[in-house]
Amino acid sequence: MRLEGKVALITGAAAGVDGDLMGFGGASARLFAQEGAKVVLTDIKEEMGQKTAAQINELGGDVIFLPLDVTNEQGWIDVIAAAVSKYGKLDVLVNNAGTGARTTVEETTVETWDGQMDVHAKGTFLGTKYAIPEMRKVGGGSIINVSSIYGLIGSPTSTAYHAAKGAIRLFSKSAAVQYAKENIRVNSVHPGYAHTPLTDPGYSHEVGRAEWCLERIPIGRLGNAYDIAYGILYLASDESSFVTGAELVIDGGTTAQ
Numbered sequence: 224m225r226l227e228g229k230v231a232l233i234t235g236a237a238a239g240v241d242g243d244l245m246g247f248g249g250a251s252a253r254l255f256a257q258e259g260a261k262v263v264l265t266d267i268k269e270e271m272g273q274k275t276a277a278q279i280n281e282l283g284g285d286v287i288f289l290p291l292d293v294t295n296e297q298g299w300i301d302v303i304a305a306a307v308s309k310y311g312k313l314d315v316l317v318n319n320a321g322t323g324a325r326t327t328v329e330e331t332t333v334e335t336w337d338g339q340m341d342v343h344a345k346g347t348f349l350g351t352k353y354a355i356p357e358m359r360k361v362g363g364g365s366i367i368n369v370s371s372i373y374g375l376i377g378s379p380t381s382t383a384y385h386a387a388k389g390a391i392r393l394f395s396k397s398a399a400v401q402y403a404k405e406n407i408r409v410n411s412v413h414p415g416y417a418h419t420p421l422t423d424p425g426y427s428h429e430v431g432r433a434e435w436c437l438e439r440i441p442i443g444r445l446g447n448a449y450d451i452a453y454g455i456l457y458l459a460s461d462e463s464s465f466v467t468g469a470e471l472v473i474d475g476g477t478t479a480q
C-alpha cells in the first residue's frame with residue numbers, strides 16, 4: 224500500500240482496459256489504485272476511460288473517470304474542484320496526456336506546432352497551476368510530468384514534439400524550485416520507445432519503424448506501459464520524498480549511448 228491515503232489525478236489515463244494495449248496513464252491508474260490511492264482518471268476518450276475506471280473498481284479500487292481536455296483552462300478548474308469534492312483533497316498529479324507529430328521543421332505547420340505546445344506544455348502548466356493550491360492545503364504533494372527521451376535528445380522528425388517535451392522538462396525544474404519549501408515536489412519522467420496505443424499505429428503499420436527503434440535500445444525490446452508506470456508510482460509515493468526537479472529516464476539505455 225505505497226500510496227495509502229493519497230488522492231491522485233492522472234491525465235491521459237483512458238487506456239487501462241484489461242486485455243487491451245495499455246498506456247502509461249492507464250497502467251499508472253491501475254497501480255495507484257492497487258497501492259491504496261483514490262484516483263481520478265481523466266482523458267478526452269470518455270468511453271475507454273469509463274471502462275478502465277469500472278474495471279479498476281471491480282477489482283476493489285476507488286476511482287472515478289472525468290472527461291478533461293488538458294488544453295482547456297476552465298476544464299482544469301472544474302475537474303480539480305470535482306476531484307476535491309469527491310475525495311476531499313489532492314496529493315498527486317500526473318500530467319501524462321499527449322499526442323505525437325512526426326514532422327521535420329519544414330513540414331511542421333503552425334497548427335501542428337501550436338497543437339503540440341498546447342497539449343504538452345500548456346496542459347502541464349495548467350494542471351500544475353491549479354493543483355498547487357490544493358496541495359498547499361494538505362501540506363505538500365507530488366507532481367509528475369511525463370516528458371520523453373525526446374525532451375532530452377533530438378531525432379530526424381517530431382520537431383514540435385521535441386520542443387514541447389523539452390518545455391515540460393524545464394518547466395518541471397522551475398516549478399520544483401519554486402514550491403520545494405512547501406513540500407510540493409515536481410519531477411519529469413522521460414520514457415523511451417514504448418508500445419502503447421499512441422505508438423501502436425507506427426509499430427503495426429509502418430514498415431521498419433519497430434526495427435528503427437529497437438536498434439536504438441540497448442536492452443533490446445520496446446518498453447511497455449508498466450515499465451513507465453512503476454517509475455511514476457515511485458515519484459508519487461513518499462519513497463521519493465527527497466526527489467524534486469529530477470529527470471527519471473526509463474528508456475532501456477537509449478540515451479546512455
Ligand SMILES: NC(=O)c1ccc[n+]([C@@H]2O[C@H](COP(=O)([O-])OP(=O)(O)OC[C@H]3O[C@@H](n4cnc5c(N)ncnc54)[C@H](O)[C@@H]3O)[C@@H](O)[C@H]2O)c1
Pocket residue numbers: 234235236237238245246247248249265266267268291292293294319320321322323342369370371372373413414415416417418419420421422
Ligand atoms: N509511447 C511512447 O513511446 C512514449 C515515449 C515517451 C513519451 N511518451 C508520452 O507518454 C504520454 C502517454 O502516452 P502513451 O504512449 O502512454 O499513450 P496513450 O495513448 O495511452 O496516452 C495518451 C493519452 O492522452 C490522451 N490525450 C490526447 N490529447 C489530450 C488532451 N488534449 N487532453 C486530454 N487527454 C488527451 C489520449 O486520448 C490518450 O489516451 C504522452 O505524453 C506521450 O507523449 C510516450
